[in-house]
Amino acid sequence: MPTINFEKELNAEQLKVIHEGDGPCLVLAGAGSGKTRTIVYRMAYLLEKGIPPEQILLLTFTNKAAREMLTRVEELTGVNPRRLCGGTFHSAANRFLREFAGLLCLPSEASGVGGGFARGFGILDEEDAKSLIKLAVKEGGFDTGAKKFPSPAIIKSVSSFALNSQILLEDALEMKQPAFYDLAEDIKRIIGIYERKKRESNMMDFDDLLFLLVKLLRENPVVRASLSGRFAYILIDEYQDTNPLQAEMIRLLSPKSGNILVVGDDAQSIYSFRGAAIANILNFPKVYSGAKVFRLEINYRSTPEILNLANDIISKNTAQFPKNLKSVKDSFVKPFMHQAGTGADEARFVVDKIAALRREGVPAKSIAVLFRATHHSQPVELELGRRGIQFEYRGGTRFFERSHIKDALAYLRAFANPSDETAWQRILLMHGGIGPASAQKIFIEIRELQSFEHIANHNFGFALGEKIKFGWNKLIGTIKNLIPHKEKNPSELIRALANSDYAVYLATEYENSKDRLEDIGQLAAFAANYPTLEDFLSEIALYDGFTGRGQTGDAIVLSTIHQAKGLEWDTVFIINLADMAFPNQRALFEDGGVEEERRLFYVAATRAEKKLFLTFPLIGPQGDYVQPSMFLSELDDDLLESAAKKYQENSEYIDEDVPFSDTPPEKRPQEKDWRKRSFLRSVDEL
Numbered sequence: 001m002p003t004i005n006f007e008k009e010l011n012a013e014q015l016k017v018i019h020e021g022d023g024p025c026l027v028l029a030g031a032g033s034g035k036t037r038t039i040v041y042r043m044a045y046l047l048e049k050g051i052p053p054e055q056i057l058l059l060t061f062t063n064k065a066a067r068e069m070l071t072r073v074e075e076l077t078g079v080n081p082r083r084l085c086g087g088t089f090h091s092a093a094n095r096f097l098r099e100f101a102g103l104l105c106l107p108s109e110a111s112g113v114g115g116g117f118a119r120g121f122g123i124l125d126e127e128d129a130k131s132l133i134k135l136a137v138k139e140g141g142f143d144t145g146a147k148k149f150p151s152p153a154i155i156k157s158v159s160s161f162a163l164n165s166q167i168l169l170e171d172a173l174e175m176k177q178p179a180f181y182d183l184a185e186d187i188k189r190i191i192g193i194y195e196r197k198k199r200e201s202n203m204m205d206f207d208d209l210l211f212l213l214v215k216l217l218r219e220n221p222v223v224r225a226s227l228s229g230r231f232a233y234i235l236i237d238e239y240q241d242t243n244p245l246q247a248e249m250i251r252l253l254s255p256k257s258g259n260i261l262v263v264g265d266d267a268q269s270i271y272s273f274r275g276a277a278i279a280n281i282l283n284f285p286k287v288y289s290g291a292k293v294f295r296l297e298i299n300y301r302s303t304p305e306i307l308n309l310a311n312d313i314i315s316k317n318t319a320q321f322p323k324n325l326k327s328v329k330d331s332f333v334k335p336f337m338h339q340a341g342t343g344a345d346e347a348r349f350v351v352d353k354i355a356a357l358r359r360e361g362v363p364a365k366s367i368a369v370l371f372r373a374t375h376h377s378q379p380v381e382l383e384l385g386r387r388g389i390q391f392e393y394r395g396g397t398r399f400f401e402r403s404h405i406k407d408a409l410a411y412l413r414a415f416a417n418p419s420d421e422t423a424w425q426r427i428l429l430m431h432g433g434i435g436p437a438s439a440q441k442i443f444i445e446i447r448e449l450q451s452f453e454h455i456a457n458h459n460f461g462f463a464l465g466e467k468i469k470f471g472w473n474k475l476i477g478t479i480k481n482l483i484p485h486k487e488k489n490p491s492e493l494i495r496a497l498a499n500s501d502y503a504v505y506l507a508t509e510y511e512n513s514k515d516r517l518e519d520i521g522q523l524a525a526f527a528a529n530y531p532t533l534e535d536f537l538s539e540i541a542l543y544d545g546f547t548g549r550g551q552t553g554d555a556i557v558l559s560t561i562h563q564a565k566g567l568e569w570d571t572v573f574i575i576n577l578a579d580m581a582f583p584n585q586r587a588l589f590e591d592g593g594v595e596e597e598r599r600l601f602y603v604a605a606t607r608a609e610k611k612l613f614l615t616f617p618l619i620g621p622q623g624d625y626v627q628p629s630m631f632l633s634e635l636d637d638d639l640l641e642s643a644a645k646k647y648q649e650n651s652e653y654i655d656e657d658v659p660f661s662d663t664p665p666e667k668r669p670q671e672k673d674w675r676k677r678s679f680l681r682s683v684d685e686l
Contacts, residue, residue, distance in 0.1 A: 004044055004076055014038045017261075017294045018045045024288035025261040026239075026281070030325045031310070031606035032301030032568070035263050039235055040069050042261065043084070044076045046233055053079055055232040058086035059250070061241060066091075069237075085231070089246050093209040094123070097216075100223050104216055117202055117212075124198070124205045130156055132203075136193035142186055144432075148508055150180045150187065157511040159191050163207050164275040166244040179507055210245050217252035224252060231255050239264035239284070243275035251287065260288065266321055267314045270562060270600045278592070282319060299325045299606075301568050303332040306605065306612050309639045314602045316634050317595045325606075334641040335605075335612035337632065342619045343525075343576070347379035350573050350615060351387060354556060357571055357611075364390070366570035368557040370604045372582040372597075373515065375399070375522040376575060377558050382526070384556065391556040395563030400540065404506065404516040405523055409540060411497055412490065415482060416533050418455065419447050430505065431475050433467030442472070452479050452486070477501045490536040494524035514586075525621030561604045572608035574601070577616040579627035601631050614640070 006018055017027050017038050029035030039058070046056060060066045066086045074080065085092070101117040124132065133152040137144060150158075154177055162172035169188060173181045180187070198204060204212065217224045232255055236242070239262035242250070254260050262284060269278040285291040299307055304327040311324055340346035354367055371377050378399040384391050399405060407430065413423040421443055428439035449455050456479050481500035485492040498520045506513040530536035557569065576582060582601070587593030605612060620626040 002076070002078055004041070004048060006041060006045065010037070010041060011298055013294070013296045013298055014041065017296075018042050020292065020294075021261050023258050024284075024291040025294065026284045026291055027261065027263040027294045027296065028321050028323060029263050029265050029296040030299060030323050031265065031268065031603070032299040033296035033325070034298075034300060035237070035265075035296060036065075036069065038296065039237055039263055040072045040076065042235065043069070043073045047073070047077050047079050051232055053083035054085060055230070056084055056086075057092070057231045057234045057253070058084065058237070059089055059092060059234070060086070060237045061088060063088055063091065065237065089249065090206055090209045093213040093249065096227055097121075097204075097209065097213055100216055100220075101212070103220055103223060104212055105219065117199070117204065120202070122201070122203045123209070124203050126156070126206075128203075129205045132197055133190065133194050136190050136197060140186075140189055140193055142190065148179060148504060150177065150183065151509045153509070154180070154511050155187055155190055158187070160207050161275055163211050164243040164245045165277070166248070177511070210249060214245060214249050214252065217249070228253055228255055232257055233259040233261070236260070236262040237264075240266050240269040240278060240281045241271050241276045242280045244277050244280070245275075247277070247280040254288075258288070265323075266319075267317075267323065267599055268565065268603050270565065270596060270603055272592070272596055278319065278596075282321070293321070295321075295323060297323055297325055299327050300329075301609055302606060303327055303329050303610055305332060305334045305639070306608050306610075309335050309612070309635065310602055310605045312636050312639055313598065313605060313631065313634075317598055319592065319595055332610055334639065335608075335614060337640045337642040338613060338615045339628070339642075340615060340617045343379040343617045343621065344383070344529075346575060346615050346617045347383040350380055350575060350613070351383045351389065353573070353613065354384075354389065355387070362570055364554040364556050365392075367573075368559060368564065368567075368569040368571070368607065369573045369575060370559055370561050370564050370607065371575050372561060372584060372600065373518065374402075374560060375515070375519040376581065378522050378526060380558065380575065384558075389556060390554070391558050393558050395560030399519070399522075402516075402519060404510075405519060407502070408494055408497055408520050408523055409537070411478070411482065411502075412493060412533060412537060415452060415486070415493065416537060418450050418452070421447070427475065428471075431471030433465070433469070433471035438465075438468050452483050456480050456483065474501050474505075489528060490530055490533045491524045491528035493533065494520060494527055498524070522621060528623075561600050564607050565603050568607055568609055570609050571611040571613075572604070573613045573615060574604045575615050577601075577614055577629040577632055578620070579629060581616075581626075582629050583631065598631060 006015060010018060011034075014034060014037065017025070018041055021027075021042055027035070027038065029038065043056060043058065047053060058066065058069060060069070066088065070084055070086050073084065085095075087095075097117070098119055101119060101121060104117060130152040133155050137152065137155075142149065158172050158177055158180075159169065161176055162169045165172065169191070170181070170184050173184055173187070198208070217227070231253070234250070234253065234255060236250060241264070250260070250262075262281070264281050266278060266281045269276060269281065272278070285293060302310070302325075307325045307327045314320065315322075338346075338349055340349055350369060354364075354369075357367060358364060369377070369380055374396045377393075381391070381393075381399050396402070400409075407426065410423040410426040413420045414427060417423075424443045424446060425436075425439055428434045428442060429436065434442070445458065446455055449458055456476055478497065478500040482493055482496050485496045498517055503513075503517060506516050510516060527536050530539065559567075561574075583594055583597030587597045614632065616628050616632070618625060618628075
């Protein structure tokens with residue numbers, strides 16, 4: 001085994017973890033502090049001490065992360081990583097259940113007595129799981145034709161959240177899908193049938209892997225002793241992202257020696273919507289008596305100015321382990337805050353700065369635009385497209401390629417041109433009971449009618465079956481909701497669609513229906529800039545042609561903040577830092593919601609290496625004035641640069657970076673007052 005000079009390759013904070021990491025240990029690794037390096041060198045240190053590789057268990061959240069760490073360990077030590085037990089929580093659980101699944105005691109629905117799983121059990125992927133739930137719904141004879149009945153995707157999502165959060169299904173429904181709370185008993189019955197079907201097929205889903213292992217460890221002391229005695233050391237990465245079920249799995253697997261080392265950052269705990277519990281990392285010293293706490297605060301990523309701002313952001317949280325990130329880089333420029341007029345103005349500012357950075361030689365892939373929610377990106381996407389600037393979208397699908405946006409556009413296209421066959425096919429097939437053959441028959445008659453009024457009152461020349469009739473009547477209800485708005489701005493048509501049965505369709509089909517409706521609201525705001533439906537649809541058609549789809553190479557990154565975690569760029573723009581947008585409105589009503597949103601802001605800021613821009617519009621999508629984010633008002637004015645700070649309070653200066661030319665006159669009352677007010681306030685007055 002090669003000799004490793006740990007003192008040369010690690011800083012003092014990391015070295016302390018390497019040498020003193022026995023027993024229960026919590027390593028608080030600040031952003032950019034080299035946590036992966038610390039875990040890798042800790043494993044290498046253990047191997048150098050003579051610990052057999054098979055007695056070390058490494059748990060991560062992605063197979064990619066596990067492979068990278070084990071490969072680096074092999075490069076350092078020469079030890080074949082196959083002998084190291086490393087992988088995701090689910091892969092480790094799968095490995096253990098292959099040995100012991102037959103010992104599970106799972107009562108059957110009928111008798112209350114049952115067995116476990118055979119060793120050769122299969123694993124359902126998400127699509128297979130939803131298909132099996134669909135069969136369970138059918139077997140149970142549930143009336144899915146009711147006005148609201150959750151789709152298999154929603155049932156699976158709620159059940160998964162309850163299981164991983166270790167809460168009752170009713171509580172999960174109340175938190176995630178309150179519209180279906182009154183169907184809790186029906187959903188429980190469906191899940192019961194689904195569980196039986198899995199067992200009859202000798203199949204588990206991903207949640208079963210964790211849940212059934214925990215059940216086995218709790219109920220079978222022999223299995224628990226066997227597995228916990230197998231490992232001398234357990235190391236866990238990204239501990240702040242663990243959910244209650246994963247935390248319990250770790251506790252039950254903990255070696256008798258107590259050598260469990262978890263690495264994470266409470267300031268980067270941002271996945272509560274998936275069931276992650278920040279309490280796991282905050283309470284670690286209480287759960288594991290005598291735990292040592294290490295801090296990695298030396299940051300190798302960002303400039304001192306960016307870290308000063310990041311430290312200021314997170315200092316406002318109360319539920320945390322205080323940390324103070326320190327940079328090893330030279331001083332550079334302060335983060336810049338920019339107030340824009342509208343979302344379109346904000347997008348122009350961002351793209352202007354991107355163009356300037358590109359001229360300075362900054363590679364496009366080293367620039368990122370980050371946002372709290374997917375619908376916030378639309379103005380920037382459009383502006384980049386207009387200028388022919390290639391971009392890569394992460395954390396979802398580009399705005400105009402999202403299924404619900406395509407649904408809304410299909411309605412508008414059919415409204416403008418009842419002969420549009422592709423639009424009608426999309427509309428018809430989203431309604432239950434209407435299949436491809438019946439959709440084609442319906443369209444042939446629709447094509448001859450040429451108006452929504454005639455379509456809404458048409459008696460078809462062929463008999464509609466009961467299932468088809470049910471779907472058709474739903475569609476007619478939506479059409480009738482649109483007709484009164486036919487002479488209005490296209491924005492009104494889109495808002496009418498969002499208030500029709502289409503909203504019910506989204507709620508019953510998708511677990512993130514609220515986010516999808518927000519996207520449609522953003523589409524409506526964008527459509528308000530066009531006087532006619534034809535103008536709007538023409539712009540969209542042209543936009544689709546210049547997004548640069550299919551191209552490869554150097555591209556700007558557009559990403560949700562959640563998707564950006566763990567990544568870094570030379571320059572970062574955080575957009576739409578406006579009231580009710582960031583923090584997310586729903587967070588204001590959730591326990592700990594505001595603090596998690598502040599952690600999200602912190603994560604976004606710490607993605608930047610050299611330059612950081614914070615931007616927000618002062619006019620919202622509805623044409624109303626909006627306040628800057630509460631997070632901006634908390635910041636120390638001295639840590640930021642802005643155009644406003646360059647001028648005295650009574651100056652008449654108008655910032656040309658924020659043009660008002662694209663804002664309709666009716667949406668900019670008291671324009672002069674707005675300009676003076678917005679640019680002359682200092683940051684601490686926001």
